[in-house]
Amino acid sequence: MKDPSLRRILFVEDDPDIQAVARMALEAVGGFTVLACASGSEALSRLGDFAPDLVLLDVVMPGMDGPATLAALRQIPACRDLPVVFMTSRVDAQDVAAYRDLGVGDVIAKPFDPMALSDQVHSVWKSMRARVDAARQCGV
Amino acid sequence: MTEPPAEGSLELGSAPLRDYFAARLPERLRQIEDAWTEVRATGWSAGAAHNFHRLVHSLSGAGSTFGFPAVSEAARRLERLLKPVVQGTATPPADETVGELLAGIRRSG
Numbered sequence: 611m612k613d614p615s616l617r618r619i620l621f622v623e624d625d626p627d628i629q630a631v632a633r634m635a636l637e638a639v640g641g642f643t644v645l646a647c648a649s650g651s652e653a654l655s656r657l658g659d660f661a662p663d664l665v666l667l668d669v670v671m672p673g674m675d676g677p678a679t680l681a682a683l684r685q686i687p688a689c690r691d692l693p694v695v696f697m698t699s700r701v702d703a704q705d706v707a708a709y710r711d712l713g714v715g716d717v718i719a720k721p722f723d724p725m726a727l728s729d730q731v732h733s734v735w736k737s738m739r740a741r742v743d744a745a746r747q748c749g750v
Numbered sequence: 751m752t753e754p755p756a757e758g759s760l761e762l763g764s765a766p767l768r769d770y771f772a773a774r775l776p777e778r779l780r781q782i783e784d785a786w787t788e789v790r791a792t793g794w795s796a797g798a799a800h801n802f803h804r805l806v807h808s809l810s811g812a813g814s815t816f817g818f819p820a821v822s823e824a825a826r827r828l829e830r831l832l833k834p835v836v837q838g839t840a841t842p843p844a845d846e847t848v849g850e851l852l853a854g855i856r857r858s859g
Contacts, residue, residue, distance in 0.1 A: 625808045627774055630760050631767065631815060638762060670807045672800075699811040699826070721814030721822055724762055 616735045620662035621646045622653045622679060623697070624671040631724050632666075632697075640728025650679030657689065664735060666718070669698040669709075677712055684713065693738050695731070697722070715741075764817050771816030775859045778812075781805055786852060794835070794842040803832040809855070820858035827851055 619642045623629040629646050636642045645660045647653040651674050653665070665683070669676035676696055683689045696709050699720040706717050716734035718727075760770050785802040792798045806829045813822030828851040834840035 625812060627771065628808070628812050628815065631762075634760060634762060670804055672804060699807065699829075720811035721819075724767065724815065 612732055613735055613739070615739075616642075616663050616732065618643045618660065618662045618664075619645075619731070620653060620657065620660055620665045622648075622650060622665065622671075622676075623668040624648050625668070628668075628720070632722070632727060635724035635727045636731070639725060640731065642728070642731075650674030650676070650682065653679060654682055654686075657683075657686075662692070664731070665692060665694045666697050666731070667694055669696050669700055677709075680712055680714065693735070695734055695738075767815075768817040771812070771818060772859075775818075775821070778805070778809055779856060779859065782809065782852070782855070786848065790845065796836075799832070799836050799842070803829065803836045806832060806855075813858075818859065821855065824851070824855040824858040828855065 619636055621629065621633060621636065621644055623632065623646065626648070629648065633644050633646045636644045645656060645662065647656060649671060650667075653667075667676045667679060671679075674682070676698070680694055683692060683694065693715045694713070695716045695718055696714050697718045697720055698705075698709075701717060701719045709717055715738040718730050718734060722730065760766070782802070782805045785798065785805050788798040789795075789802045806825050810822050810825035810829050813819060813825060828848070831843055831847065831851065835842050
């Protein structure tokens with residue numbers, strides 16, 4: 611079930627082939643509006659004008675990597691609670707636990723099926739929102 | 751990293767994605783070979799090792815996405831070897847070991 615509250619995705623990925631195929635899949639299959647950036651610093655500079663609902667963030671990038679970009683995002687008051695999902699091939703249990711400690715909402719594994727990517731994004735979005743709603747009900 | 755694909759050069763669907771990546775693979779392999787040359791030339795300097803690892807990591811993540819699971823698997827074997835080195839928890843492997851894994855990546859494509 612698609613959630614209409616998820617429409618705009620900021621996608622940060624340095625690999626141009628992965629960036630191109632994921633962007634195409636998210637736009638053509640998922641119907642999302644996508645802003646693709648090749649680096650964490652580019653994402654931070656273009657974030658304000660785009661106002662994403664969700665950030666999909668590569669982990670291993672030159673310069674500012676995924677965790678550093680996430681940390682910088684969280685320093686921006688308007689982005690403190692912006693949902694961020696890591697997209698990475700580093701999905702060992704230890705890695706995923708470390709990502710969650712950083713405040714990542716979820717992780718999408720690479721390699722990914724381009725035709726299924728939009729459904730995966732909706733799935734993690736639904737899970738994240740459910741966790742937020744549960745935390746609210748518990749008064750957290 | 752390689753240049754972005756030209757407008758209209760990429761289409762969704764398994765056959766177009768495979769064709770696209772097959773055309774891109776030689777350039778990606780050349781970049782990895784160049785990075786490995788730099789690693790050896792600098793005696794595993796941190797910058798060269800990180801770049802080498804990043805390129806191998808990217809190939810691992812890209813291969814199966816474009817219908818080349820053997821490329822992903824071969825790259826993943828090398829990435830597993832490099833990851834603890836760039837994290838500073840292991841010493842660099844022998845050149846021969848890296849060379850064999852690189853040859854495996856070339857054969858997989």
